[in-house]
Amino acid sequence: MEHEVSPNTALAVPAEWGELLLRVRAGDEDAARATVERLHGHVRKIVFAHLPRRDDPEDLMQEAFLKVFDRLDQYRGEVAFENWVARITVHTCIDRLRRQRARPEWRWADLSEEQQAVIESAAAESEAGPAAPDCARELIDKLLAGLKPEEQMVIRWLDLEQKTIAEVCTSTGWNSGLVRIRVFRARRKLRTLYRELEKSKP
C-alpha cells in the first residue's frame, strides 16, 4: 500500500532531507536504505552510550529506525531531522531500560576485586592503575542501574559525557527545568546508593 504524501507537510523539512524522506514515505526501499546508512553512526552512538552493555545494541537500533520510519508523517521540520531521530532513539532506549529495570542493590561483596580496589584507591586518593577508568565506568553503570531510566540518562550525559543542559534538551525534547530537576534527583539518589555500597563493606 502506498502512503499518501502531502506536499504541505514536506515544505518545512530541510532541503537536504526533503526529497529522501518523501521517497521513504512513498515506500522507496533505496531511499530507506540511504537514510539508514546516513543515520547509522548517529543512532549507534546514542544507543551504545545508554544501553546496558549486556544488551543487544543492534536490536535496539533497528527498533529505533523502524519507529522513525513509522512516524515519518509526524515530522514537520521544527527541529533538525538528526535531532528528531535522536529523540526517538533516546525514548526507545528509555522504554527498553524501563522494561528491564530490576533496581538491583549492590553490596560490597557483589563487586569484583578490581572494582573494590578502585574504590579503595579513590578513598586513599592514590594513583589508579591503567584499567581503573574502565573499572570505574563499570562500577558507575552498576550504581546507575538503581536509578530511573531518565535519571540514568541525565547522569551519563552531564556527568560522564560532560554535555551541556542545552545539548540534553536538544537530544530529548525536555525543557531545561525538567533536566535540572532530573539531574538533581539523580545525583542525590546516586550519592545515597554509593553511601549504602560503602556501608556494606565489612
Add this chain to the structure above:
Amino acid sequence: MKDPDRRLARLLSLARRSTPPSEPAAPEDVRFFVQRTVSAWKSQRNASATLDPWRLWERAGNWSLAAATALVILVFLQPERPPQSNPFDAFGPVEVEEFNLF
C-alpha cells in the same frame, strides 16, 4: 563535601576517562544492518497493507466480547431503584362505573 561524596566524584572523573563504549562499526556490519533494517521495514509495511480476514474477524470478536462484558458489568453495578410511586395513588382507589352504552 562529605567523604563518600568526594569518593563518588573521583570515581565519576575516573569513569570519564574510560574507553568509549562504541567503536565505529565495520563497513560490512553497516551494510548488513542496513539490509536487515530495510527488510524488517518492508515486511512491516506489507503486514499493515494486507488485510487478513481472519485477523479482522478475531478483532471484531474481541471488541464484541469487550462490549458485552462492559454492558453486563454496567447492569450489575446499577444501583437498585426503589419502585416509583404512582402520583394518582394519593386519590385512593377509584371505582369505575361501568356504562352500558347500548
